Amino acid sequence: MGSLTVRNLSEDVKKRLRLRAAANGRSMEEEIRVLLAEGAAEAPVAAKAASAAKGDKAPATAAAASQILLIISGGIAAYKSLDLIRRLRERHYAVRVVMTKAAQEFVTPMAVGALSGEKPFTDLFDQHSEFDVGHIRLARDNDLVVVAPATADLMAKMANGHADDLATAALLATNSKILLAPAMNPAMWTNKATQRNLKTLLADGVVTVGPNKGEMAESGEAGTGRMAEPLEIVAAVEKLLGGGTGEKPLSGKHIVITAGPTHEPIDPVRYIANRSSGKQGYAIARAAAELGANVTLVSGPVTLGDVPGVKMVRVESARDMLKATEAALPADVAIFAAAVADWRTANEGEQKMKKDGSGQPPKLALVENPDILATVSKLKSKRPALVVGFAAETEKVIEHAKAKLKRKGCDWIVANDVSAEGGAMGGDDNAVHLISATGMEAKVESWPTQSKDGVARQLVARIATELNGKTT
Ligand code: CTP
Secondary structure: OHHHHHHHHHHHHHHHHHHHHHOOOHHHHHHOOOOOHHHHHHHHHHHHHHHHHOOOOOOOHHHOOOOOEEEOOOOOOHHHHHHHHHHHHOOOOEEEEEEEEHHHHHHHHHHHHHOOOOOOOOOOOHHHHHHOOOOOHHHEEEEEEEEEEEEEHHHHHHHHOOOOOOOHHHHHHHOEEEEEEEOOOHHHOOOHHHHHHHHHHHOOOOOOOOEEEEEEOOOOOEEEEOOHHHHEEEEEEEEHHHOOOOOOOOOOOOEEEEEOOEEEEOOOOEEEEOOOHHHHEEEEEEHHHOOOEEEEEOOOOOOOOOOOEEEEEEOOOOOHHHHHHHHOOOOOOOEOEEEOOOOEEOOOOOOOOOOOOOOOOOOOOOOOOOHHHHHHHHOOOOOEEEEEEEEEOOOOOOOHHHHHHHHOOOOEEEEEEOOOOOOOOOOOOOEEEEEEEEEEEEEEOOOOOEHHHHHHHHHHHHHHHHOOOOOO
């Protein structure tokens, strides 16, 4: 049997086998027998071990050690699958990826491989992959198959039992539960054929997450068809694998967050600004979304990208930020991490201001901006149950923050030292004090210096405890 197998192998595989056999001091036939025996005995463990060897940290729980087969089909939402891989790996899932031919038009196997820690599988008739794993083992050696994005075409093939490429062959051969994250143009989603296929797939026991309603990646298209956000898919995975409870500490809560600086125009080309990077507010938005909150992030001009799974509202000036924040209410919690400019120019020039030759600089008259935190804290009907402000101070940090808490009427203040020595402004670390108003007295907690992500996670966990007594 061994010689029959060797004869049928490609020259390249034969060469690799010869080298491996020589290194182990075996004949090629013996080497094949060893490989087959190892494969049969250790198949389910091998993928996890390989992934761990490639630098994954030790799984946090037995459930989180699960192996996921992610199938990426060819839709524009495939770019989100890269973030999905990252999110799954963060939670210590081993992720093995199959990409359809069309998927490779949207994201490269190299990018996918870099994130998953393993070369993705792309071809049913690729002798290397067949020799290394084989499509049946690929289909079987996993705890869950996730298809994200699942295009209309792939759903149609699945519903009809096609197996003409590696993705569909694996889907047909698997014994594992299948989770689909459909993504397509809204007209394709509502088309009777797709809905018929969906019904068939649901009846076959396939589980779906999304699609969501909203703007599509293609310009000018909106409706139901957007792929679920990576964090929603992760929540669905956790629910199916029993790794998480499905219900997270901030599920169902709406949190509005302001972040970044504001730009106050002087004329069409100049503005007043400050050094805020937005990192702290963005980290809070990310941490809140991870705990299941429905987050609206009202952001001033920053260089940071959108936070996945978060509703982004980008604004320029303090007045725009106030408008966007009010429009985002009602909310359970509002967190004001923005470094709002205190003043704007009284008369914004319609044209670029010119030097008049006198050598005298122009006088800039300033007026005070609306205080967004104070405005929301004092709302009668739509005041969030918990309003959290930040206090950026360069001296007497706690004393000034306590006064600010009272003056602005919020519930908590996160005070941070923004003096040059403090390094919080624009930097990655932050040393903060949480000041809460309990009766007449303000309570002060000083947290250790930590990354802005750490501060964000601690703050959001405290908020979860405050809202419903749940800890993370
Ligand atoms: N804030 C706001 N709107 C403003 C000014 C500040 O919402 N126009 C919010 C900030 O987002 C922060 C808190 O108020 O949560 C305190 O901001 P900070 O800049 O520290 O305080 P100021 O109100 O500017 O007070 P001061 O300049 O006296 O320190």
